[in-house]
Amino acid sequence: MTIADERIPAVARHAGHPLVVVGAGPAGLAAAAQAHARGIPTVVLESGPSAGSAVLEWGHVRLFSPWSELIDPVAEKLLTESGWTSPDPASYPTGRDWVERYLAPLAAQLVQQPEVEVNYAHRVVGVARAGRDRLVAIGRDEVPFTVHVATPDGRRTITACAVIDASGTWGTPNPLGGDGYLADGEAENADRIRYGIPDLTDPAVAARYAGKHVALAGRGASAQNVLVAMTSLASTQPGTRVTWLVRRGDTDKAFGGGDNDRLVARGALGKSAQHAVEDGPVTTVTGFRTSMVTSREGRLTLTSIDGQQVTDVDEVVVVTGFRPDHSWLSEVHLDLDGELSAPTGLAPEIHPAYHSCGSVSPHGANLLRQPEGDLYLVGMKSYGRAPSFLTLTGYEQTRSVVAEIAGDYESADRVELVLPDSGVCGGSGLFEDAPAAGGCCGPSVTAAPELLTVGAPVAAAVGAALPLVEDERPTVQTGCCG
Numbered sequence: 001m002t003i004a005d006e007r008i009p010a011v012a013r014h015a016g017h018p019l020v021v022v023g024a025g026p027a028g029l030a031a032a033a034q035a036h037a038r039g040i041p042t043v044v045l046e047s048g049p050s051a052g053s054a055v056l057e058w059g060h061v062r063l064f065s066p067w068s069e070l071i072d073p074v075a076e077k078l079l080t081e082s083g084w085t086s087p088d089p090a091s092y093p094t095g096r097d098w099v100e101r102y103l104a105p106l107a108a109q110l111v112q113q114p115e116v117e118v119n120y121a122h123r124v125v126g127v128a129r130a131g132r133d134r135l136v137a138i139g140r141d142e143v144p145f146t147v148h149v150a151t152p153d154g155r156r157t158i159t160a161c162a163v164i165d166a167s168g169t170w171g172t173p174n175p176l177g178g179d180g181y182l183a184d185g186e187a188e189n190a191d192r193i194r195y196g197i198p199d200l201t202d203p204a205v206a207a208r209y210a211g212k213h214v215a216l217a218g219r220g221a222s223a224q225n226v227l228v229a230m231t232s233l234a235s236t237q238p239g240t241r242v243t244w245l246v247r248r249g250d251t252d253k254a255f256g257g258g259d260n261d262r263l264v265a266r267g268a269l270g271k272s273a274q275h276a277v278e279d280g281p282v283t284t285v286t287g288f289r290t291s292m293v294t295s296r297e298g299r300l301t302l303t304s305i306d307g308q309q310v311t312d313v314d315e316v317v318v319v320t321g322f323r324p325d326h327s328w329l330s331e332v333h334l335d336l337d338g339e340l341s342a343p344t345g346l347a348p349e350i351h352p353a354y355h356s357c358g359s360v361s362p363h364g365a366n367l368l369r370q371p372e373g374d375l376y377l378v379g380m381k382s383y384g385r386a387p388s389f390l391t392l393t394g395y396e397q398t399r400s401v402v403a404e405i406a407g408d409y410e411s412a413d414r415v416e417l418v419l420p421d422s423g424v425c426g427g428s429g430l431f432e433d434a435p436a437a438g439g440c441c442g443p444s445v446t447a448a449p450e451l452l453t454v455g456a457p458v459a460a461a462v463g464a465a466l467p468l469v470e471d472e473r474p475t476v477q478t479g480c481c482g
């Protein structure tokens with residue numbers, strides 16, 4: 001790393017310049033709350049129109065985590081000072097509830113604070129060291145960052161002592177194409193293809209799928225949500241049917257650990273999805289890697305690389321996961337894992353072949369540091385293409401990273417969080433060819449893990465979702481947990 005040896009923290013080296021936080025989602029707002037608590041002037045830049053813009057896009061989905069696992073402790077303190085009352089910690093919000101009851105009030109409370117700015121419709125389009133492009137190797141830490149921002153009024157450049165990138169991955173979903181690129185014809189037929197979980201409780205959205213043949217691509221929890229919702233739609237709208245496209249050769253363990261899952265809502269979702277597949281109007285096609293989409297007389301045909309075809313498709317729903325956008329970080333020095341695009345130090349800890357079960361250890365600045373000092377990727381984006389990110393992990397990341405920026409190295413190095421263990425491994429998160437269960441360090445399906453479960457166990461909430469692997473790739477690493 002290139003943090004100066006004398007360990008002068010970013011806030012002192014570049015005094016007078018704020019910390020810039022990219023993204024006003026759960027991780028970005030937690031970072032701002034942490035920075036405020038340490039007296040660091042902070043500018044939050046959010047591309048969307050409001051706090052939690054990305055979460056609102058899946059606002060109809062119920063989370064599998066209860067409120068007790070969705071609120072940052074430092075943010076809670078700030079909110080409580082304003083008279084805010086916490087939702088029932090044992091209940092499960094939807095994405096919209098999360099925004100309305102927590103993220104929006106938190107953002108409103110932050111802007112009341114001196115030296116905190118939260119700017120909406122501000123998209124970060126570049127981060128660099130002042131006057132230095134990527135090729136200038138010397139003296140980078142001696143100058144602050146310049147953060148280039150597209151605003152409704154044009155372009156703005158902000159000088160920053162440090163940058164926390166909490167911009168998530170929601171804006172860059174994986175395509176339908178089995179090789180990670182758009183399939184032939186995917187763009188041309190975009191009006192019939194939806195990325196993400198459609199809100200079938202909205203009559204206008206339900207009408208789009210009612211009585212239709214829907215091809216669903218993806219195998220993770222989002223796919224499970226769609227399977228359950230489409231089956232429910234089919235019960236009132238005859239003719240609705242789903243062809244479920246799975247890249248793996250089987251659907252073994254696609255539904256997770258069921259009753260063994262200590263994330264109760266996640267287990268319930270898996271069981272409901274399994275019922276939907278076994279008893280509902282669902283045809284499963286395995287080994288399907290879409291390479292082409294063609295349209296004829298108003299209906300689509302999807303073709304797999306091996307020649308399999310699914311015909312007479314009316315609509316396609318793609319839930320094949322997300323990927324981070326590093327395009328606007330091209331002028332800073334990053335060290336990212338070649339497979340996951342996550343910080344190299346973190347990658348072995350989160351590789352889905354071993355950590356599909358959510359057995360990721362809490363971590364902080366020590367694993368997130370980049371060669372570019374004072375720049376950190378946190379939250380969902382820090383996981384790159386790996387799924388299983390938990391909000392609580394993001395809160396611990398931001399606590400540690402802000403401590404390091406402030407120069408509180410002892411706190412930055414400490415791990416304060418004990419994460420819940422899911423109780424199952426080898427669930428829907430497994431990549432192809434990954435170890436059957438447990439990976440090299442996780443518990444097996446039948447094992448009884450001893451880790452503390454955070455939050456109250458609550459009755460299963462069907463319809464809960466998690467962003468576990470939507471995607472399968474032929475890849476196994478060795479040496480996790482090392």
Ligand SMILES: Cc1cc2nc3c(=O)[nH]c(=O)nc-3n(C[C@H](O)[C@H](O)[C@H](O)COP(=O)(O)OP(=O)(O)OC[C@H]3O[C@@H](n4cnc5c(N)ncnc54)[C@H](O)[C@@H]3O)c2cc1C
Nearest residue numbers: 023025026027047054063064065124167168379380390391
């Ligand atoms: C359907 C679904 C269900 C989930 N359920 C759970 C759950 O039950 N429990 C759990 O712990 N986790 C869950 N997660 C995972 C994770 O906790 C959430 O995705 C969470 O929203 C991630 O927070 P984040 O702040 O890292 O990213 P986001 O919430 O994606 O926030 C990033 C913000 O950055 C903004 N942004 C993006 N690019 C730019 C830019 N260039 N400039 C400025 N702003 C930018 C975006 O508009 C967005 O508002 C779920 C995820 C999904 C998709």
